Amino acid sequence: MKVIRTAGELREVMNEARAKGLGIGLVPTMGALHAGHISLMERARRENDIVVASVFVNPTQFNNPEDLRTYPRTEEADCLKLEQAGVDYAFIPTVEEVYPEPDTRQFDLGPVAEVMEGAMRPGHFNGVAQIVSKLFAMVAPHRAYFGEKDFQQIAVIRRMVQLEGFDIDIIACPICREADGLALSSRNVRLTPEGRKYAPAIHRILEESCAMVPSADIGQVKNFVTRSINAVPTLEVEYFEIADALTMQTAESWDSAGGTVGCITVYCGDVRLIDNIIYTKATR
Ligand code: PAF
Numbered sequence: 001m002k003v004i005r006t007a008g009e010l011r012e013v014m015n016e017a018r019a020k021g022l023g024i025g026l027v028p029t030m031g032a033l034h035a036g037h038i039s040l041m042e043r044a045r046r047e048n049d050i051v052v053a054s055v056f057v058n059p060t061q062f063n064n065p066e067d068l069r070t071y072p073r074t075e076e077a078d079c080l081k082l083e084q085a086g087v088d089y090a091f092i093p094t095v096e097e098v099y100p101e102p103d104t105r106q107f108d109l110g111p112v113a114e115v116m117e118g119a120m121r122p123g124h125f126n127g128v129a130q131i132v133s134k135l136f137a138m139v140a141p142h143r144a145y146f147g148e149k150d151f152q153q154i155a156v157i158r159r160m161v162q163l164e165g166f167d168i169d170i171i172a173c174p175i176c177r178e179a180d181g182l183a184l185s186s187r188n189v190r191l192t193p194e195g196r197k198y199a200p201a202i203h204r205i206l207e208e209s210c211a212m213v214p215s216a217d218i219g220q221v222k223n224f225v226t227r228s229i230n231a232v233p234t235l236e237v238e239y240f241e242i243a244d245a246l247t248m249q250t251a252e253s254w255d256s257a258g259g260t261v262g263c264i265t266v267y268c269g270d271v272r273l274i275d276n277i278i279y280t281k282a283t284r
Contacts, residue, residue: 001083003090007098010091010138014052018140022049026141028132031055032072032186033081036176040145041085043173052139053082054091060103061127067272072186091139103130107163112155112248116241116263117274128153129160136166143169147176149183151261151276155248175275177203183275194234195268201232202266206277209262213279218242218251221262229266238265238272245278254279 004010017024025048027040033055044051055078062068075092082090106126109118113125136144146154154172161168176184181203182196191199205228209221216224226237242251246258254260260279265272 001079001087001090003079003092005091005093005097007093007138010052010089013089014139017050023143024048024050024052024139024141026135026139026144027051027053027087028135028144028146029053029055030057030071030186031078032074032189033078034176034184034186034188036147036149036184038081038085039176040147040173041082041087043171044143044145045086047143047171048141050089051087052089052091052141053087054093054135055082056091056093056098056131058098058127058131059095060099060130061124063121063123070190072189091135098131098134103134105130105133107133107160109156109159109163112152112159115152115243115248115250116239117152117265118156120238120265125153125156128156132157133160133164133166136161136164136168141168143171145171145173147174148172149175149185149274149276151245151263152248155246181207183273185273187271187273190271192234192269195271198232198234199266199268199273201235202229202264202273202275203277205229205232206262206264206275210277210279213254218253218260225262225264229264234268236267238267240264242279 025044027044029037057071107129109125118125158170180200182200209225212221225240229235229237242260242262244251244256244258245261251260261276263276265274
């Protein structure tokens, strides 16, 4: 695996690959890699001739300076994992390399970016659109891979791709979980032993809520999930929304056109955890 640190070299290597007719897969990450990221690399490996992974803690998507400061940075371990996963190129730039000048672009991301994470973290999705569009322009991949744990992020990226006219397939990959159901996240390393013990309740309660769907309405399921999780020591729900899985707008019924997804963020002490569940027709 080759580590690339400049945009110029990345463009050069990718131009050569495209000129040879090779299929390119990109996996954007912020590092602190875990098995969830590696599953994205492995899928990209199976579906492309060349796999590029980026490792960059993007400052423009953090609306909380403390969160940016404490975000885990583990470059050496990340490189080992990328190499083992069969990645060809790791793009690991500095902030100055990516943003030689402040990025002042404001994307018209529309309603999909205004709710849930968009409402809680002003500017977050614009920052995601900035970095992902830069990576897409540098790499010009055929396919880009994102984890469904950040369900709304995928919808926002699809909107950005449409706005910018990128010809890139956005591949959404399933959430990876610990054996006890906790969604894998780079932030999990910051959980206290007590927090780690209780955090799997988030997924367990979301799963339990699926069984309510035949008889309960959306409001009842929202109440059940919020009350049950808040009753678990160390956990506090920030929001739980049941949304149309395409538009991300509040679902009015279980028959929402895009399907229904329950999106949640929960504070476990000072660690903000995110998860979701698809309420499929099969659960009804
Ligand atoms: O999901 C993430 O890790 C980040 O938001 C991404 C897509 C790599 C952009 O920085």
